Every structure is written in structure tokens, then in C-alpha cells.
Amino acid sequence: MKKLFTSQDAFELQAVRSELDALSIPYMVKNEFASGAIGELPWQDSQQEVWLVDDSWYARASRVIEPFIQKPNDKALSSEDWICGECSEQNGAAFDVCWQCGAEN
Structure with missing residues (x-):
């Protein structure tokens, strides 16, 4: 077995x-x-x-x-931080939504 x-x-x-x-x-x-x-x-x-x-x-x-x-799961495989296009806040790769303003990646 x-x-x-x-x-x-x-x-x-x-x-x-x-x-x-x-x-x-x-x-x-x-x-x-x-x-x-x-x-x-x-x-x-x-x-x-x-x-x-x-x-x-x-x-x-x-x-x-x-x-x-x-x-x-493409987002889970991404290891790069991203910058919000709305408020220019830097967000970690694990976030799909900006923690500062709530805009989506």
C-alpha cells in the first residue's frame, strides 16, 4: 500500500x-x-x-x-511587493487590496 x-x-x-x-x-x-x-x-x-x-x-x-x-494560484506565487495606483502606498505581495485605501491590485 x-x-x-x-x-x-x-x-x-x-x-x-x-x-x-x-x-x-x-x-x-x-x-x-x-x-x-x-x-x-x-x-x-x-x-x-x-x-x-x-x-x-x-x-x-x-x-x-x-x-x-x-x-x-498566480497571486500566491507572486513574491513582489506592489505600489497602489490610487494612493502610491507600498503593499506586500500577499495583499490583493491596498491596505491604505482599499484599491485592488
Whole structure:
């Protein structure tokens, strides 16, 4: 067995499961009902994980989860600060909106 995917986002995990189901790729979910143990167990030990039952499916399953792992987000990849065109305030790369006047980048 090989671990394929894990996420703190339950909706993302369900989306992966749905994709695998649609392609009839055999998998199992580890810690599916362990969320109630958070606090008694470390969060890493109670996080849901998708495991392949048969390693021979790994290449195909990897193509399924690739979009979930890469998560294209151009603004998150930008590491350059920007200057607001409205008030000339310098803003960090993490901001989509000027913190001074509220104008969008």
C-alpha cells in the first residue's frame, strides 16, 4: 500500500475520493473517523489519508491528484511587493487590496 494524498480540507479530500471512485481506482481512507480524537492524539495522527490498495495504480492515481497538489494560484506565487495606483502606498505581495485605501491590485 502507498499513501497517495492527505489534506486538512475535508472537501478537497472528498473531491479526490470522488475522482478515484469515478475511475474505479481502489483506495482506502485511513483515519476517516479519527477527527473526534483530536486533542487526545496529535493532529498529524488523526488527519485523513487516502492510500492506494494496489501500488500498480499509482501512476494513474498521481495524475488524478496532481491538480489538487499544484493548486494554481498566480497571486500566491507572486513574491513582489506592489505600489497602489490610487494612493502610491507600498503593499506586500500577499495583499490583493491596498491596505491604505482599499484599491485592488
